[in-house]
Structures are given as structure tokens and as C-alpha cells.
Amino acid sequence: MSKRxxxxxxxxxxxxxxxxxxxxxxxxxxxxxxVSEVNVTPxxxxxxxxxxxxxxxxxxxxxxxxxxxxxxxxxxxxxxQMVNMPSVPQLTFVFDKSTLxxxxxxxxxxxxxxxEEE
Numbered sequence: 001m002s003k004r005x006x007x008x009x010x011x012x013x014x015x016x017x018x019x020x021x022x023x024x025x026x027x028x029x030x031x032x033x034x035v036s037e038v039n040v041t042p043x044x045x046x047x048x049x050x051x052x053x054x055x056x057x058x059x060x061x062x063x064x065x066x067x068x069x070x071x072x073x074x075x076x077x078x079x080x081q082m083v084n085m086p087s088v089p090q091l092t093f094v095f096d097k098s099t100l101x102x103x104x105x106x107x108x109x110x111x112x113x114x115x116e117e118e
Contacts, residue, residue, distance in 0.1 A: 005042060008085065013038040015082045016049055016091075019075050020068070028067055036096045040089055047089035050096035061095045068093040 017035040037050040051068065053061060068075070072091045080088045 002042075005040060008040050008044070009038045011083055012040060012047060012049075012079070012089075015079055016075060018082075019078045023078055024071060024074070026067060026071070029064065033064055036099070044085055044087050044089050047091050049091055049093050051093055052096040052099040065093050065095055 013035050016038065020029060020033060020035065021031065032053055032055040034052050034054055035049060036052040038047060039050075040047045049068075051061075051065060053064070069092075072093070076088050076091055079091075
């Protein structure tokens, strides 16, 4: 990945997170929603935004992704004011399932009893 794309991903992550937490007035979106990763295409036309939840209520993930997808026009408009890019990409929000895997592994590790060495 080029430095240009990496910088764009980093800046988009910061800006989208700021928009979600500070500019969206939707009470269904709370502080437990986090932008975990952003991947923009090299032509800056499309952007995949991975969202993770910092709470254990993962049943709401589809609802939150739907809310963000419906608000993508607002987020894109706010993003256009915050970043200096050739074009503001079309945003696609997806749930980052890696968080589920981390929690599952953590739970499994807690169940394992490892005897102490003498």
C-alpha cells in the first residue's frame, strides 16, 4: 500500500470517527461505536469503513450499520468540508467481525486452567 493511501486511510478514519461521535445527533449511535479501519481505493472513489462495537450487544450491529449507511450522505458532506482530497469517496459501512473473534478467544483463554510450574 502506498504512503498516499495510508495517509488517506488514517485521515479518513480520524474524520469519520469525529463525525460519528460529534456531529451526528442520532441517539441510537452511542459512544460504544468505533471506526476500526478505513480502506480507500487508489482512485479515491470508494471507501470501506469497518465499524466495531465496544459493548457486548452485537445484536445491534446490523441496526447501527444500517443507520450509518442511511447517513452516509451526511457523513460524506461533512467529510468534504474536513479533508482536502481529489474527490470524497462513496462510503460503505461494514461490521468488523474481528472484534467478535478477539472476545471469543479471550473467553476461551479464561476457561483454560494452566497449572503453575514448580
